[in-house]
Structure formats: structure tokens, C-alpha cells
Amino acid sequence: MSERERDDHSGVETTGHEWDGIKELDNPLPRWWLIVWYACIAAAIAYWVLFPAWPTLTGYTPGILGQSDRVNVANDMKALDAQRGAEGRMLEKASLDQIEKTPNLQAFAMAEGQAIFGNNCAPCHGQGGAGGKGYANLRDDVWLWGGGLTDIEQTVKYGIRSGHPLARMSMMPSFGRDGLLTPQQVNDLTEYVVFLSHRSAEPGAVARAAPVFSAQCAACHGPEGKGNPAVGAPNLTDGDWLYGSDRKSIHDQIWAARGGVMPAWVDRLTPAQIKAVTVYVHVNSGGSGPPSPAPAAP
């Protein structure tokens, strides 16, 4: 080993490194520091033995403690399911109305319902529940099959035209395509429906269609066209249209009727989950029942 340069002032050897005339002293480390360093190395080796550490060609060294993040996550999920089950049982016992009116039950149902809605309902009704053409808006005050808690629960459970024996079922005839009415009558009825929804319509066509409406449509939609939730017949006098409000859309529906299908969830969701999503939808729609009185003018 060649003789190294020694610093005159301190008597310590230099490392031989020099920057701008400043030389680095090669001071030894404190002994305790070195001991801590060796202890860290020993701890690292112990870690390799105890925990998963080294990759191999097909996997990794598992470590003798059997620690696995996958297993931990699975256990956590199981614990979470157990907890949800406990809270779910509270939902099972309570009535829909109780759930909605009890703060902590409502909070749990809203959280659980949001997750269920996002996973199961959002593909058709939209993430926020606002629906789209052919898919009902669940946030407004229009309900084809009723917007009360039990109405919604019934719809969620058995669906609409789902094939389930208890499903909500109704079928509007295709008056034009099936030759029940003449094309002229369908055109006149279109004008009549426009007239019902408080828009300007051709008076002649409206007059011609009035008896046809009474004969063919009033049975379901009511003599004044206000609809009937028992058979899912929409109110034709409001501003809400499932398949569009323009004349062509109305004409198309009378000519060749469409009826959407909603699946039955009774076999896919637990009763508690159905209750949760029912309360979630009901709360977000403002809740049916008598609306609160109008506030005093600000």
C-alpha cells in the first residue's frame, strides 16, 4: 500500500480526493455507527429468511413466516363482508320507512345503495341515475310504476317485463304496424298526444282523434291521458317522455310500440341489498309522498 497524504493540521490521512483545493479527510467512523451498520446487515439477512424476498425464475422465496399480502387482503375483505353482513341484518329487520327515517340506517343504506347502484343499475340508468332515452330517469318525480318505497322495491325485485312471474308487465299495442289503426288515425293520434301535453296541435286532427283515443288508449292512459302507474302507462300531459317528445318519436311509438325490459334482481341481490338500493333511489328522487309545503317568499 502506497503512503497516503496526511493532513498537516489534523494528522488524519486524506482520501486523495480534491475539489477546488479542498481535500477530504479520511476520518474513521464512530465504532457504534459501525456496529449499527452490521446490525442492519444482520437484520436484512433475517428479513430474507423470514419474509418473501428474492425472485426466482418461476416465483419467489416465500420466507418461513408465510407472510403474504394477498392472504392479508383476502382476510381483510372477509372481515369487511362480515361487518357488512352485520349491518345488512339491521337493514333486513327494519322496514323501508324505518331505514329512511333512522339517521344511521339511512347513512348505511345510502352508502351501500350507491355501490350497488353503480355496479348493477348504472349501465342503463346512468351513474347519477338520470337515465336516458328508453331508460327511466330515477332522479325526477315521474314514476311509470310508482315512486313509493314499496313500489320501487317491487320493481327492483322482479323487474319490468323480465320474465319473472311477479314482474311488472304491460304491453302497448303496435297500432300502425299490426294494422289496428290506419296510418291516418295514427297521424291524428300523434297530434292528439301533442295537444294533451299542452302544445299547439292541428285542431282538425285533434277532433278526429278524440274518439279513437277514448276507444283505444284511455283504457290504460286514462280518459285525460294522465296515465296509470298500475300498468306502467305514462302520463301524456307532462313534460317527461321516455322515448322523446317530438312528433316523430310519438308517431313511432304509436306505430310500433317499444317497451323496455328491466331484469329481476331478487335472485342476484340479497334482501338487505335490495332494501339499500331502494332507499338510495327513493331518497335521491326526493321521496314520494306529500311534498313539503311551499316556503314563504324570500
Added chain:
Amino acid sequence: MTVLIDRIGGESTDAPPPGGGHGPGLYQKRKAIYPKLVHGPFRRLKWGLMGLMLAIYYGTPWIRWPRPAGAPDQAVLIDFAHGRFYFFMFDLWPDEVYFITGLLVLAALTLFLTTAWLGRLWCGYACPQTVWTDLFLYVERLFEGDRNARMRLARSAWGPTKILRKGGKHLVWLAIAAATGGAWIFYFEDAPTLFANVLAGEASVTAYFSFGLLTFTTYTLAGTLREQVCIYMCPWPRIQGAMVDRHSLQVTYRHDRGEPRGPHRKGDPWTGRGDCIDCHACVVACPMGIDIRHGAQLECINCALCIDACDEIMGKVGRPTGLIGYDSDEAVTRRSQGLKAVYRPIRLRTIFYGLALVAVCGIMTWGFLQRTPYQLHVARDRNPLFVRLSDGAIRNSYSVKLVNRSYQPRSFRVTFGGVPLLRLQAPGLSPDPTGVTVAVASGEQRSIRLLATVPADRLGQALTPAEVRATVDDPDAPLRALTARTMFVSDGAHP
């Protein structure tokens, strides 16, 4: 600035370098330090401060502070399990951690300001490392005697006396360390309950682990590592170089008065020489093992024990005290040049630190005055942005979160303003014409859905500023009405 970073010192240049001349060696053994006990005003001040700080540390968790409604009655408690920090009349929630941040900023600024004025005041008097090391040294002296006796004992062969003295010392050290680790955990759980549980072996693993860890660190840091902590582990000695300047008062050897130093025989004249008689009293008293006469240095914690040591000697040789004392570089330099010493406690950096301190104090006070145990948060639904009802009216939905952190159940009167309301709905609750009343239990938060409906023909714009207001039925609360600004969204068109 005569800051000299010289750990080796003048005398050790003659000593053979570690490793016997063949390179520097892999490690350097700690050089044992045997500080000599000194007597004087600074030593007395430090005994007093040590007692005070140990009393604060050990005693605080046992102070009781009555709180209503099942809340813990411990004055200072960091309750991780329930997410609360209790400090006498204050109880902070996790989202108010900025008050603790503010407190830390205050502590840092105080440290900066005192350092700019008086050097490492914290290190010398208040740092736990200094206080506990001092306590451990006291115990060491009880068992092994003062400096010379300890050095003799260290050199002597192992025998019953040495085993007894050293063993006794370590036992008492361990007891103090255990008491220190034990006191630590009382800050995190109810002290009397935890004390009983720890003794009965029923406390949590975390409690025992923290107990053990703090016992271990106290024992090693104060017993065996001591000055190594300050020199190698602590970042503050490096940072403080930015805080002190030529005008900072630090523990200083007044070389203008002391040099040229040299031994002095009784009766010799004092003319033509300095007052320092090179007796090494300051060196043997130093717990850091340095020579203060080399000037300000990284290792010096400004504990002022060398001042007492030197003053005692000066008294004996009949010279005025204060050869070592709190002084500034500037003053010493000027005196050595025959000029009058100047002291400038008010200078740019102390003004700046002082102003920053006042500003942070002001912000903290303002924050505490604004603090209310009640909170209101409003989040407007963004999907859908709005809903058009069958009669053409527009409805917006809001999630309203009400927080009651008081010790009583409260009811919030929630109203919605800014738009001509047709209807206000809160499913699960019964709104009346002017708003909705929501009961929130003590220490709870409650989320409600608020649906506001506005007649179609009343809005000519897409975005209308709106406001949710919540009034708490608490007559004593300084801020009873909370408001949250939000928006009412529509398509902006008259139908």
C-alpha cells in the same frame, strides 16, 4: 467570524493516528469523557431547570381535567383510538392538525429567535438529550464519584467494588430509563388505568413496545452515547450555523482577555500576559469533551458549565470572573483590536424572526377564535347537474354534512337561500316551509340529502349562487350560524 470546526484539537496531533499508522482504520472508538462537577450560578440554574422539565414530563399525564359526557378527564391526552388530541380546555380533531403544525412552526421560530440572540439555548438547557444526560451523569457521580475517581475506577481491574459501583449505576440508569419509557405511554391512554394494566400485564402490545423502545433509547442515548448523539445524530448543530452570526451571544472564551495564556505562580505579576492560566478547568468540566478556547464549534452545546468552572478558578487566583461568558464574536474581536465592544440584539434577522413569530401567533389566535365545535359542508350533485320535474321546475340535489363536536346533542336549523324556492325536500326528515331541523348527537356527524326545487320561470341563468345556512341551537357558541356557499344549476332557459 472565528468559527473553528476542530474536533481533534491541538494536543492530539502528536498522538498516533487510529489504526497504528497503517491507514485510518475502520472505526474510531469513542473517547470516554469524564465531566467534572462544577459549582456556580449556571450549575444551579441547570439543576432547577432539570427538575422543572423532568416534573413536566413525568407529571403532565397525571393532571386531571374534568370534561363532560364520558370524555376522558386527562388534561393532556393523545387519543389515537378515537382520533382526538386533548390539551386542557382544547380538544382537537384529526382535521385540525394544522393547529399542531402551527405550534411546531411557533416552536421552530422561537428556536430560531433564541438561537440568533443567545446561541444554542435549547441544546444547553432544555433538550431532553441534555437533561437526561445530566441526570445520568448525576447518578454516575453518586456511584463512581467525580472525574478523578471515575477515571481511576475505569483504569482499575475488575473486582467486587468495581462490579458493585458500575452495576449499581446501570441498575439505576435502567430504572430511570424504564420510568421515562413508562411515562411516555401515559400520554396516549388514561394514565391511572394504563398504569394498573401495565403492572397487571394487561396493556396492549403497542404500549409495551413503546415502553420498551423508549426505555432502550433513554438508556443508550443518555447513558452510553451522550455527546455522540449531538455530534453525529442530531441535525440541529448543522442548522444552527445559519441562525447565529457575529452578534449572537454564545458561550465564548474571551481570548482578548485570556491570551497569551500560560501557567501562573502565586505572586507573579499579571502584566504582559492573559488571564488564562491554562488550568484546563473548562476542559474537564465539558460534557462534550471539547476545549471552549478553540472558539465556537459544532460540538459545543452552550451548556455554560465551563463558565462556572472558569469563574471558580478566576476567583481563586484573584482575577475578575467572566473569562468565559456569554459574549459575541463581534464584541470579542473589537475588544482585541482595542475598540469598544458593541452589542446589537436588534438586527435584521432578529427583527425578521420576531415579526414571523408575531405573525404566526396572530394567525394561531385568529384560528382559535374562529374555531367552532360545529361544521357545515355542502357538496352539490354533479351527476345529474339538475333534474327537470314533470311540471317543468328545476331541482338540484345537495349532500349536506353537519358536524357536532360539542359535548351536547344539538339541532341544526338548515335553510337554503339565494334562489326563489318552490320546495325544499330532505328525505327521511320533515322539512317545514322555511327549512329543516336536523338533530345531531354529541361528537357525531350526519349527512342529509337536501333537494331544492325552483319554479321553471324564475331563473334566467344557468348558474345562480346559492347558500346553505345552518344555525345551531347553542346559545353559548361564538359562531352559531354557519354558511356554505354553493350553486344552483339549471339550463338557464325559460321553458
